[in-house]
Amino acid sequence: MLKIGITGGMGVGKTIVTHMFAVLGVPVYDADSRAKWVMHHHEALRQELLHAFGPETFSEQGELNRTYLAGVVFNNPQRLAQLNSLVHPHVRDDFEVWVASHADKPYVLKEAALMYESEAWKQMDEVIAVYAPMEVRLKRLAHRDAHRTEAEIKAIIAKQLSEEEKMRRAQHVLCNDDRQLVIPQVLALHKSFSSRGA
Structure with missing residues:
Protein backbone atom coordinates (compact mmCIF):
# COMPACT_ATOMS: atom_id res chain seq x y z
CA MET A 1 0.00 0.00 0.00
CA VAL A 28 -8.73 9.87 3.19
CA TYR A 29 -7.24 10.83 6.54
CA ASP A 30 -7.92 14.48 7.38
CA ALA A 31 -5.03 15.41 9.68
CA ASP A 32 -6.58 18.67 10.85
CA SER A 33 -9.88 17.15 11.99
CA ARG A 34 -8.12 14.11 13.46
CA ALA A 35 -5.75 16.40 15.40
CA LYS A 36 -8.78 18.10 16.94
CA TRP A 37 -10.30 14.69 17.73
CA VAL A 38 -7.08 13.48 19.37
CA MET A 39 -6.79 16.69 21.41
CA HIS A 40 -10.33 16.10 22.70
CA HIS A 41 -10.12 12.36 23.35
CA HIS A 42 -6.52 11.41 24.19
CA GLU A 43 -6.36 11.80 27.96
CA ALA A 44 -2.56 11.92 28.24
CA LEU A 45 -2.43 14.64 25.58
CA ARG A 46 -5.20 16.60 27.31
CA GLN A 47 -3.15 16.61 30.50
CA GLU A 48 -0.03 17.70 28.59
CA LEU A 49 -1.97 20.57 26.99
CA LEU A 50 -3.42 21.68 30.33
CA HIS A 51 0.03 21.64 31.89
CA ALA A 52 1.60 23.58 29.01
CA PHE A 53 -1.15 26.12 28.26
CA GLY A 54 -3.24 26.39 31.41
CA PRO A 55 -6.83 25.63 32.46
CA GLU A 56 -8.29 27.91 29.74
CA THR A 57 -7.24 25.29 27.15
CA PHE A 58 -10.50 23.42 27.80
CA SER A 59 -13.93 24.72 28.76
CA GLU A 60 -15.71 23.60 31.91
CA GLN A 61 -17.57 21.14 29.67
CA GLY A 62 -14.25 19.67 28.55
CA GLU A 63 -14.33 21.14 25.04
CA LEU A 64 -11.08 22.32 23.47
CA ASN A 65 -10.92 26.13 23.51
CA ARG A 66 -9.53 26.58 20.01
CA THR A 67 -9.94 30.38 20.06
CA TYR A 68 -7.85 30.68 23.23
CA LEU A 69 -5.20 28.28 21.99
CA ALA A 70 -4.96 30.01 18.60
CA GLY A 71 -4.52 33.36 20.34
CA VAL A 72 -1.69 31.98 22.47
CA VAL A 73 0.32 30.49 19.60
CA PHE A 74 -0.46 32.69 16.57
CA ASN A 75 2.26 35.30 17.07
CA ASN A 76 4.50 33.19 19.28
CA PRO A 77 6.69 30.74 17.32
CA GLN A 78 8.01 29.13 20.51
CA ARG A 79 4.54 28.39 21.85
CA LEU A 80 3.40 27.14 18.44
CA ALA A 81 6.39 24.80 18.29
CA GLN A 82 5.54 23.59 21.80
CA LEU A 83 1.93 22.88 20.79
CA ASN A 84 3.01 21.04 17.64
CA SER A 85 5.58 18.99 19.56
CA LEU A 86 2.79 17.75 21.83
CA VAL A 87 0.08 17.12 19.23
CA HIS A 88 1.88 15.87 16.12
CA PRO A 89 3.38 12.66 17.62
CA HIS A 90 -0.12 11.57 18.70
CA VAL A 91 -1.52 12.35 15.24
CA ARG A 92 1.27 10.31 13.63
CA ASP A 93 0.39 7.34 15.85
CA ASP A 94 -3.32 7.78 15.10
CA PHE A 95 -2.54 7.80 11.37
CA GLU A 96 -0.60 4.53 11.55
CA VAL A 97 -3.51 2.81 13.33
CA TRP A 98 -5.87 4.20 10.67
CA VAL A 99 -3.60 2.99 7.83
CA ALA A 100 -3.62 -0.54 9.25
CA SER A 101 -7.42 -0.54 9.05
CA HIS A 102 -7.24 0.08 5.28
CA ALA A 103 -4.59 -2.52 4.44
CA ASP A 104 -6.72 -3.92 1.61
CA LYS A 105 -6.48 -0.68 -0.42
CA PRO A 106 -3.79 0.05 -3.05
CA TYR A 107 -3.21 3.47 -1.52
CA VAL A 108 -4.49 5.93 1.06
Whole structure:
Protein backbone atom coordinates (compact mmCIF):
# COMPACT_ATOMS: atom_id res chain seq x y z
CA MET A 1 0.00 0.00 0.00
CA LEU A 2 1.17 3.48 -0.87
CA LYS A 3 0.78 6.32 1.63
CA ILE A 4 0.23 9.53 -0.31
CA GLY A 5 0.25 12.95 1.30
CA ILE A 6 -1.72 15.88 -0.07
CA THR A 7 -0.97 19.45 0.99
CA GLY A 8 -1.27 23.07 -0.04
CA GLY A 9 -1.84 26.47 1.51
CA MET A 10 -5.11 28.20 2.32
CA GLY A 11 -7.36 28.65 -0.68
CA VAL A 12 -5.63 26.27 -3.10
CA GLY A 13 -8.62 23.91 -3.01
CA LYS A 14 -6.98 20.82 -1.55
CA THR A 15 -10.22 19.82 0.20
CA ILE A 16 -12.10 19.75 -3.12
CA VAL A 17 -9.29 17.73 -4.69
CA THR A 18 -9.31 15.34 -1.74
CA HIS A 19 -13.09 14.87 -2.15
CA MET A 20 -12.47 13.83 -5.75
CA PHE A 21 -10.13 11.07 -4.57
CA ALA A 22 -12.68 10.04 -1.94
CA VAL A 23 -15.37 9.72 -4.63
CA LEU A 24 -13.01 7.30 -6.40
CA GLY A 25 -13.06 5.13 -3.26
CA VAL A 26 -9.72 6.24 -1.80
CA PRO A 27 -9.61 6.34 2.03
CA VAL A 28 -8.73 9.87 3.19
CA TYR A 29 -7.24 10.83 6.54
CA ASP A 30 -7.92 14.48 7.38
CA ALA A 31 -5.03 15.41 9.68
CA ASP A 32 -6.58 18.67 10.85
CA SER A 33 -9.88 17.15 11.99
CA ARG A 34 -8.12 14.11 13.46
CA ALA A 35 -5.75 16.40 15.40
CA LYS A 36 -8.78 18.10 16.94
CA TRP A 37 -10.30 14.69 17.73
CA VAL A 38 -7.08 13.48 19.37
CA MET A 39 -6.79 16.69 21.41
CA HIS A 40 -10.33 16.10 22.70
CA HIS A 41 -10.12 12.36 23.35
CA HIS A 42 -6.52 11.41 24.19
CA GLU A 43 -6.36 11.80 27.96
CA ALA A 44 -2.56 11.92 28.24
CA LEU A 45 -2.43 14.64 25.58
CA ARG A 46 -5.20 16.60 27.31
CA GLN A 47 -3.15 16.61 30.50
CA GLU A 48 -0.03 17.70 28.59
CA LEU A 49 -1.97 20.57 26.99
CA LEU A 50 -3.42 21.68 30.33
CA HIS A 51 0.03 21.64 31.89
CA ALA A 52 1.60 23.58 29.01
CA PHE A 53 -1.15 26.12 28.26
CA GLY A 54 -3.24 26.39 31.41
CA PRO A 55 -6.83 25.63 32.46
CA GLU A 56 -8.29 27.91 29.74
CA THR A 57 -7.24 25.29 27.15
CA PHE A 58 -10.50 23.42 27.80
CA SER A 59 -13.93 24.72 28.76
CA GLU A 60 -15.71 23.60 31.91
CA GLN A 61 -17.57 21.14 29.67
CA GLY A 62 -14.25 19.67 28.55
CA GLU A 63 -14.33 21.14 25.04
CA LEU A 64 -11.08 22.32 23.47
CA ASN A 65 -10.92 26.13 23.51
CA ARG A 66 -9.53 26.58 20.01
CA THR A 67 -9.94 30.38 20.06
CA TYR A 68 -7.85 30.68 23.23
CA LEU A 69 -5.20 28.28 21.99
CA ALA A 70 -4.96 30.01 18.60
CA GLY A 71 -4.52 33.36 20.34
CA VAL A 72 -1.69 31.98 22.47
CA VAL A 73 0.32 30.49 19.60
CA PHE A 74 -0.46 32.69 16.57
CA ASN A 75 2.26 35.30 17.07
CA ASN A 76 4.50 33.19 19.28
CA PRO A 77 6.69 30.74 17.32
CA GLN A 78 8.01 29.13 20.51
CA ARG A 79 4.54 28.39 21.85
CA LEU A 80 3.40 27.14 18.44
CA ALA A 81 6.39 24.80 18.29
CA GLN A 82 5.54 23.59 21.80
CA LEU A 83 1.93 22.88 20.79
CA ASN A 84 3.01 21.04 17.64
CA SER A 85 5.58 18.99 19.56
CA LEU A 86 2.79 17.75 21.83
CA VAL A 87 0.08 17.12 19.23
CA HIS A 88 1.88 15.87 16.12
CA PRO A 89 3.38 12.66 17.62
CA HIS A 90 -0.12 11.57 18.70
CA VAL A 91 -1.52 12.35 15.24
CA ARG A 92 1.27 10.31 13.63
CA ASP A 93 0.39 7.34 15.85
CA ASP A 94 -3.32 7.78 15.10
CA PHE A 95 -2.54 7.80 11.37
CA GLU A 96 -0.60 4.53 11.55
CA VAL A 97 -3.51 2.81 13.33
CA TRP A 98 -5.87 4.20 10.67
CA VAL A 99 -3.60 2.99 7.83
CA ALA A 100 -3.62 -0.54 9.25
CA SER A 101 -7.42 -0.54 9.05
CA HIS A 102 -7.24 0.08 5.28
CA ALA A 103 -4.59 -2.52 4.44
CA ASP A 104 -6.72 -3.92 1.61
CA LYS A 105 -6.48 -0.68 -0.42
CA PRO A 106 -3.79 0.05 -3.05
CA TYR A 107 -3.21 3.47 -1.52
CA VAL A 108 -4.49 5.93 1.06
CA LEU A 109 -4.35 9.73 1.25
CA LYS A 110 -3.38 11.92 4.18
CA GLU A 111 -4.54 15.51 3.82
CA ALA A 112 -2.46 17.91 5.92
CA ALA A 113 -1.96 21.65 5.57
CA LEU A 114 1.25 21.33 7.61
CA MET A 115 2.62 18.28 5.80
CA TYR A 116 6.20 19.58 5.84
CA GLU A 117 6.07 21.74 8.96
CA SER A 118 4.86 18.77 11.06
CA GLU A 119 7.27 16.39 9.29
CA ALA A 120 4.29 14.20 8.40
CA TRP A 121 5.85 13.85 4.94
CA LYS A 122 8.32 11.39 6.48
CA GLN A 123 5.45 8.89 6.87
CA MET A 124 4.47 9.29 3.20
CA ASP A 125 5.74 7.47 0.13
CA GLU A 126 4.97 10.50 -2.03
CA VAL A 127 3.34 13.92 -1.66
CA ILE A 128 0.95 15.88 -3.90
CA ALA A 129 1.09 19.68 -3.63
CA VAL A 130 -2.09 21.40 -4.78
CA TYR A 131 -1.28 24.77 -6.35
CA ALA A 132 -3.25 27.91 -7.15
CA PRO A 133 -1.88 31.42 -7.79
CA MET A 134 -2.20 33.96 -4.99
CA GLU A 135 -4.84 36.10 -6.68
CA VAL A 136 -7.08 33.04 -7.11
CA ARG A 137 -6.52 31.99 -3.51
CA LEU A 138 -7.36 35.44 -2.15
CA LYS A 139 -10.55 35.55 -4.21
CA ARG A 140 -11.64 32.14 -2.90
CA LEU A 141 -10.76 33.01 0.70
CA ALA A 142 -12.59 36.35 0.56
CA HIS A 143 -15.70 34.35 -0.31
CA ARG A 144 -15.08 31.44 2.10
CA ASP A 145 -13.72 33.39 5.10
CA ALA A 146 -15.86 36.53 4.86
CA HIS A 147 -15.29 37.20 8.58
CA ARG A 148 -11.58 37.81 7.88
CA THR A 149 -10.02 40.84 6.22
CA GLU A 150 -7.58 40.42 3.33
CA ALA A 151 -4.79 41.56 5.68
CA GLU A 152 -5.70 38.82 8.17
CA ILE A 153 -5.76 36.20 5.41
CA LYS A 154 -2.37 37.34 4.10
CA ALA A 155 -0.94 37.22 7.63
CA ILE A 156 -2.04 33.58 8.01
CA ILE A 157 -0.67 32.67 4.56
CA ALA A 158 2.64 34.39 5.38
CA LYS A 159 3.13 32.04 8.35
CA GLN A 160 2.78 28.95 6.15
CA LEU A 161 5.55 27.35 4.12
CA SER A 162 5.63 29.04 0.70
CA GLU A 163 3.85 27.40 -2.22
CA GLU A 164 7.11 27.41 -4.16
CA GLU A 165 8.80 25.40 -1.42
CA LYS A 166 5.91 22.94 -1.20
CA MET A 167 6.02 22.39 -4.97
CA ARG A 168 9.78 21.94 -4.88
CA ARG A 169 9.54 19.26 -2.20
CA ALA A 170 6.48 17.40 -3.56
CA GLN A 171 6.70 14.55 -6.05
CA HIS A 172 3.47 15.70 -7.78
CA VAL A 173 1.95 19.15 -8.37
CA LEU A 174 -1.77 19.39 -9.10
CA CYS A 175 -2.78 22.75 -10.57
CA ASN A 176 -6.14 24.11 -9.39
CA ASP A 177 -6.02 27.59 -10.93
CA ASP A 178 -9.59 27.69 -12.35
CA ARG A 179 -8.12 27.36 -15.85
CA GLN A 180 -6.82 23.80 -16.07
CA LEU A 181 -9.24 20.93 -15.58
CA VAL A 182 -8.66 19.27 -12.22
CA ILE A 183 -10.50 15.96 -12.73
CA PRO A 184 -8.13 14.64 -15.45
CA GLN A 185 -5.16 15.43 -13.20
CA VAL A 186 -6.77 13.53 -10.31
CA LEU A 187 -7.66 10.57 -12.53
CA ALA A 188 -4.08 10.34 -13.86
CA LEU A 189 -2.65 10.29 -10.33
CA HIS A 190 -5.29 7.78 -9.19
CA LYS A 191 -4.42 5.44 -12.05
CA SER A 192 -0.71 5.67 -11.26
CA PHE A 193 -1.08 5.13 -7.51
CA SER A 194 -3.61 2.30 -7.96
CA SER A 195 -1.33 0.37 -10.32
CA ARG A 196 1.76 0.80 -8.15
CA GLY A 197 0.05 0.16 -4.83
CA ALA A 198 -1.98 -2.85 -5.90
